[in-house]
Amino acid sequence: MAASEESLRKALAEKQSAVEAHGNAVRALKAAKASKPEIDAAIEALNSLKLEKSSIEKQLQAAVSGSDGDGALSREAFRQAAVNTLERRLFYIPSFKIYRGVAGLYDYGPPGCAVKSNVLAFWRQHFVLEENMLEVDCPCVTPEVVLKASGHVDKFTDLMVKDEKTGTCYRADHLLKDFCNEKLQKDLTISAEKAAELKHVLATLDDLSAEALGAKIKEYGITAPDTKNPLSDPYPFNLMFQTSIGPSGLSPGYMRPETAQGIFVNFKDLYYYNGNKLPFAAAQIGQAFRNEISPRQGLLRVREFTLAEIEHFVDPEDKSHPKYSEVVDLEFLMFPREEQMSGQSAKKIRLGDAVSKGTVNNETLGYFIGRVYLFLTRLGIDKDRLRFRQHLANEMAHYAADCWDAEIECSYGWIECVGIADRSAYDLRAHSEHHVKNVFDEGQREGNIDFIGTNLDKSGVPLVAAEKFSEPREVEKLVIAPVKKELGLAFKGSQKNVVEALEAMNEKEALEMKAALESKGEVEFYVCTLGKNVPIKKNMVSISKEKKKEHQRVFTPSVIEPSFGIGRIIYCLFEHSFYTRPSKAGDEQLNVFRFPPLVAPIKCTVFPLVQNQQYEDVAKVISKSLTTAGISHKIDITGTSIGKRYARTDELGVPFAITVDSTKDVTIRERDSKLQVRVSVEEAALVVKSVTDGLRTWEDVWEKYPHHTSGSADD
Amino acid sequence: MAASEESLRKALAEKQSAVEAHGNAVRALKAAKASKPEIDAAIEALNSLKLEKSSIEKQLQAAVSGSDGDGALSREAFRQAAVNTLERRLFYIPSFKIYRGVAGLYDYGPPGCAVKSNVLAFWRQHFVLEENMLEVDCPCVTPEVVLKASGHVDKFTDLMVKDEKTGTCYRADHLLKDFCNEKLQKDLTISAEKAAELKHVLATLDDLSAEALGAKIKEYGITAPDTKNPLSDPYPFNLMFQTSIGPSGLSPGYMRPETAQGIFVNFKDLYYYNGNKLPFAAAQIGQAFRNEISPRQGLLRVREFTLAEIEHFVDPEDKSHPKYSEVVDLEFLMFPREEQMSGQSAKKIRLGDAVSKGTVNNETLGYFIGRVYLFLTRLGIDKDRLRFRQHLANEMAHYAADCWDAEIECSYGWIECVGIADRSAYDLRAHSEHHVKNVFDEGQREGNIDFIGTNLDKSGVPLVAAEKFSEPREVEKLVIAPVKKELGLAFKGSQKNVVEALEAMNEKEALEMKAALESKGEVEFYVCTLGKNVPIKKNMVSISKEKKKEHQRVFTPSVIEPSFGIGRIIYCLFEHSFYTRPSKAGDEQLNVFRFPPLVAPIKCTVFPLVQNQQYEDVAKVISKSLTTAGISHKIDITGTSIGKRYARTDELGVPFAITVDSTKDVTIRERDSKLQVRVSVEEAALVVKSVTDGLRTWEDVWEKYPHHTSGSADD
Structure with a gap:
């Protein structure tokens, strides 16, 4: 809690007591029929106390809402203006609107769809092509076994409460959050202690x-928001859409909640495709599905969305990156764990410093943080409203080495748009282990155990990599060799279970058994697949440490995963690009999206100034050269005034407009500056192309070509 | 049935009778102890008859299998070779392979994913951009109400039978088809009549x-293929993957079986976006889902696939197309209904003739057939193994005006890859009607009825377009005006149902009622929402024909729908591009994909001839210029022989290889001709770019540059 807020709450409580005490005093004076001047003086003092209390209340109000007082209002108004424009121009549309829609499902209409496909094309360019990633494309329908192994069947849940009378469902944490926020902001009478507790x-x-x-x-005492009915206890609700694969009804499946699993299960083939070499990255763009309990916040929390995910596989003992030097000098807002814990805010840090100081766990993680920064800012995300926030220890999965979220600030606050996590070996192991459950045990998959007669080859697919040694190395290895003949005689049909359990011992267990067998000749041994202890005699298993020459080191690669919520990035991009400016007459506010050409849904419009065959012919000639140059564009031959036509394309974020006002030269107008230059018909398409392709800037064009001086139509 | 096959079956049956009769005669001679010479002569005659029968059998065998005898074998071998290469090089992978996979689900690995994204990019270029279509992007999760309206919930089924003992499910028609084919091809004893019946x-x-x-x-007597157990009666199985939207479990939903519905429900917004003008087309690329009973044929029948669909909305009274002239002279294999009915085969027809003769229903349909032809052949589909087959009357939905499938021949036969249908107004009406059920009646949505006090505005969203008249036109309109006061007195709570039913009368019904009321003063009237007749008196409704001035014509647009199965097109493209050729030593067959640069997963490889720093530096310089030129490529610096490296890239269908064999000039090799030219390091990237961009051909390059003469490494 900010110091000022805490002291204001205390001051308010004290003043409240003073007002009450003084009120009692006034009543006592009246009851005692004190003199009028005496009573008047007391009342005056009371009023003055009340004024002071009211002043403290105002200060407190300002303090709790922070910049949120006027800020929240203007943010709300800004969002309304942006969202109105977005929905009216069909950037997006609530899905199935004519059937009253479905919460958390949205369509992209034509301009939104174009922006999305530009963002994805740039993603492919910036990550997949630039880094030679292996892109794959896996189905959304996923059998249960895969998501059981990944942990999603058991753990991909949110806590839900039900209205005990109507059955309406709510997210439990949302209700508690709303209650706390409401209380903190609207109830000024709560004590400083209470406020601290809510925070x-x-x-x-x-x-x-x-x-x-x-x-x-x-x-x-929180109740159902709509009915005020009592609520059930919270219970977990799995967020995956469930279905059934095939006609039998016996094969449960889910719509994937992320695209990553499709990459993990293909690790072996992809590693082979890459010439059995690390590091390499695989990537996937595709739909993912989460059956949210109560979707909120428009495009930010939806039930179906496009994810773009990268899984970069790397030797856990060498997380350097060959291109790390290219990002080392980038400087941007970072919000490390320590700054969050000590109540500071995000600050500008040079990426190289963050890595060398160990704030960012390793070079490869740092490299991707830098690449994500470049990706987002080139799309048009405002760098001052973008920060990389490190996960707190309690936020991070137990297996993760480090995790940073790219958060973008929009009218809803700071929104997680990209997660960049070093997930260590967790995912590949999860799929390997799911096969060899009961055979393996945590911590003994690599290194120092040999498998003799293991059924690993039969039922399990180890998702591992190998480093070949240039010269063989001598290592000491534990060898567990069950004596099958003896075990067969002793355990008959259960022999297999016992063999597997023996082979699954870790080094410590095996050495303890070895010692016990040598001293006592027999030990009790728990076989989990049988659910009981069995007696193991000395002649049933040989356990030894042997020196062996090894030609390679086999290990489970670590995976560094940048995961992009494309819809969230696009929504934030919409907000960061949106602004309004007064019309020429000053009587209305016009909407503009300042999309960079890279993401603009259309790069250029072509307007004949007036409806006239000659001008329309010129427009067609220019349109043809634009098509040849690969520039997406649109001709608008309606008779609407040129100012209105400019306003219409500004609302779609079209960066350039070519107005045909003669048969020799035309006018090119830039959207944000509204500056206009004169260019010959032949050159027009190439000028637009050179700027949209980034070969020169609008400033270069402005310098080179004659300016249109007769005053632009909309200015 | 082919004439020869029929006469052969008859000849075989006669010969069989003759053999039997003659056998009996021989046995009779033996029983009667005839003379040895007599018996020997009879046996000789019998043997000669048997020989003749066997010869007819051979001819029949050849006839029934057609080219299928050796053809089927070689097709099978070809497919094996292609599929082995495709799976080994990860063009595609059975999904979730480490968990033994799921029938009908496949991943695209890196080269397959690149081919797919090239095909989709070209589709967007060729259709969406070229035709200024409105692209949208809608969710896969779809609420039941939408698919109820479209008819999928009730009718999107296949007939299924179950093994009565094991419960295993089969597609009923597949079992019957397999039985008939097997009988026809393997059982030569069946009569000509039986064969005709099976056919x-x-x-x-x-x-x-x-x-x-x-x-x-x-x-x-067909039984379960695996167990020979009896089968259940066939019953319909809905092919949609079902799920539940939200946490309540009360909102059923499905994974969309096609993308089209997302466009139809948005018609009103899209029409508005297009300035309330027809024609226009909307398009969508996305995943679709069909829970096939028993998926077969690899990539051709899968449970999840990418569809690319176009819905071109057009005035039913004007189906001309402004760009029709651009395709009118195309000539390709067409297979009209009549040719199919009379047992002929597909023939080359000029598109313009097919349209002008009425074989193809209208210009717009013809235009899209032509555009689809161009699309497929530019991808690399062999034009001689591509035909446009018209649906037979019994194949076509009752509402469709005309329908043509682009079928591509591959090792599985002729495969439907694109459907191009004129679906008339069916889809838009289905969604309109779903709202206004019980209010409207087939055939009276447009034109001649005015709605007074209708509840259309309240519950229904009419998906209609309007043609504004330049001058108002006088039309005679039927006006049905229920007198609510009288109806309320007579029917109280049922008044609303009666009003709606009266308003819903079509012109014929209304005029009959008017006549009856005028002659008898009262009529019985069936109100379907009440399920009974009610008495209507003359004072309860006024029915009249009135002359009115109309300013526009309101109608439901027709929709012409080209729908592309992207996975099927890609699989056929793989087969059409695949061939083998002997290695230089002649000891093995090498695999090649002859992809055009447009779809090739990588456009160019760069090989330093030997491992050497100088050459690797040159390779990096060339790689950088290729990146700048936007050419996807790969450097292979392994020490493998150049011949092996060529073979490796041929298997991926990479069209060009640049071999760095000096620091000044390099060798560019073309994949299919294996011809090689010498080009300077500076020019190399631009030469490759100019050919892959289609600005010049390889022949141009071959003519201009010096040839590499020292004998290519792989030839």
């Missing part, structure tokens, strides 16, 4: 268990 | 009802 709840919301969340909801 | 069953398979299919399965 603590908000900060730790993501960590609360179902029980803790339920207890808080009870404690605060 | 008739095959020809009418798609028309058979569940009952008819079940009867045939019983009649032929």
